[in-house]
Amino acid sequence: MSRTTTSLEVSTDALGAIEWRTIAIVSNVACITLVNSMLAGILVVCLPTMARDLELSSALLLWPASVNSLACGCTLLICGSITDVVGGRKMFLVGAFFLTLTTIACGVCKTGIELILFRAVQGLALSLCLPSSVLIITRNIPVGSWRNTAFACLGAGQPVGYSIGLVLGGIFVQSIGWRFGYYIGAILTFVIFLISIFGIPADPVSETQSLSTILKRLKSEIDWIGCLLLSTSLGMFSYVLSVLAGGSSRFLEPAPITLFSIAVALIPAFVFYVRRQERLGHKVIIPPSLWTNRVFTSLCITVFIVWGVFNAIEYFLTLFYQSVQSLSAIQTSIRFLPMVITGAATNFLTGWLVKRVRADILVLVSASITAVSPLLMAIVKPEWSYWTCAFIATACTPICADVLFTVANLLITSVFPPQTHGLAGGVFNTISNIGNSVGLAITAVVASSVTLNEKGPHVETLMDGYRVTFWLCFAANVLVLGVVAFGLRKIGQVGIKID
Template structure:
């Protein structure tokens, strides 16, 4: 391991101070405390998973890739089909973006709680339960008769997917040993997002202009059910032996902390509570001491901002094509194809090189690409051809989020104890999903405000809408620049991640 590599030390449980990220071979102390760099005498290396067979590897990768793929497929379906859905279901203009944002919001608000539950009852049963619920609520979205029903069913579908996402992270960490195979598994999970999004865009565009957008939800429900069957018969029972589950549910989960975390207005109470739990040596859903780790905190803030920008640009691109340039849903879906291609490439490359290059350089490069994409859309003119700005912006936008996906998962799962890997996955996905919702909500407020104050009489016309969309793109550009500065400061000295420990 090189001198700049990260050494991840796992201390014996129970602990009140989580393991920290430290720079191996240097005199720099761990980033979240002043303990010596060398581990104490009783320090032990976290238990590593045995190398899985080809059959197990195939099934696990299929399940984790498909579950993120289905979530992104639905996002693509709603993104490109939103104008048609709003017309058919008589969705009020002030609720136009709710079918997109409510899914991420309800998912983000329940991930920590369900991740904690998965660490007790097992990741496999939680994953399978989420598949069943996701199939049911996705089908219900396709059967919705008005806009409010669609919003409600999308909200419940967001809760359903939060059963699966942290469980999928836990399945990866307990199936694949540390090193290249785990890096590739996380990258594959991230790769399911652009693949699913591409399929969702295609189905949404084609169905909206032909047999109807509802068939997109129906097909997604069918695919999700097939994945449930594959997972039911093929996923290994990788969790440790479970016993006295009811007692563990009662004592091993910070229920009060999880409930407080659901409410944004109670964040100060949440910080006080988990600090008290940590001092008393009791379960704390996210120990306050973790936030003293500069790298962990920077990663979390960066994920929040990056995924917010990614989701906002994605949504406003669809509205730009259909409401400003006034092209069809099918033509819009075709214009989105560069995004999933670049996203898949970004995940593939990160999976292969994460253990070879400095993580801060990789993340900064991805953030710069997203920043350029936002800038191109901020200066675009509606009459310009697709190839001038929209095409490169579409290609560049996903790179930041997808490059960060592998790095952030490796960092976050490394600082949590081995017995709480589903919770660790919940932390990442909670931050990403809430970031997506907040990013879209804040940019929508800016766009609506600028459009309302424009000098055009027709506030729903292309010219007035474009003024608002342009302001939203400038906002995303500013957030991307701020994120790059954050990473340049917060990730300095991080070295490489995902390196197998000797």
């Protein structure tokens, strides 16, 4: 009896240690995403005030927001590949440290150009953290309920952090000033960095490697040419899309047209290269044969569209409240509170449901609910009460993106080999970042085109442009339903522990 009792106590202690380690890991990786998304939300609400204080021209008004995604999106694949060699913990710590420095820099900057440059470097630092977060989770948390919860919490960081930032941004603008948002963000990031030193376990393989071994692995195990071709093309596309979001006429300038032409030319070069690499049995960043997997391809298309729509709806909801209804920054912020609640609740509920309900059903139901958001905003009238349409639309906006984050990460990491889960995290975040850029660029061009081609009161023409944009987002959500119904049907539950 005593032996059985002792064994049971040891098992209980071991289980408790695993749970505390999991909580420490999830808290750190989720909080770093939450804080960065919070800063993005603060930026959106505070941007008019920041532009006045830093003398940022209207031609560069969108760049503080877009340059961060641009820098992050085009370096994620390279950083993810390096993470698989160097180790998740090291990359995460380096990223968190530089995020702290760049966040401080954004808070003390004196000009608009400085803010844009620091936001770009901040995006590079974030690209170190995102893939390493996925690798840390998959290498330290076994498949099952805990990993499902970990990805759900990681997913909650983005929409919840962004929504909190929208709320705090309005408070800071009308009280202590927007710079304190960055100071607070820097303090939180540094605290996460310190806790991560002790809370994130060392990777057994990478921590024991010598420098020469790491350099050899970096040379032999990473498809540098493929990374460079794809990252360069994506970076140029992202830049052109950012320019396009500021006005379709700017696309006709020499620089955007040149970069767009180069980006298009790099695509067939990349396809030819990776096919040759796979045929010869060499290392390839994303094997072309992977795209023949209907589930993987459909999932990537879904992530791309959903994140583009999600970003666009958030952006135009902000414009609707401020530019059409003439609400103050703090009143706008308060109206985003339902998004915080539904975003957090959806992620935690998804972590529990994901191994009990078929993944395609989860995504279909959540996409149907989210489709209500642009539909309501397409028919809303500015004089209507907030509770009539805007409240429901705001609350429904993040649901599909939150469900998809957990489902997509679980599926993508199951498709990629365990030794390349850093790259898998890079693939997911690259697709979502590019989706953000494309969604914002297309909707911004559509809205401005409709507004410029109409005559009448400024507010009415603005609303007509926004209304067409919301109809476009609704159509994109309907397209998602079709892709999910065809491509993800009968994939079953994900995140189930296989003995």
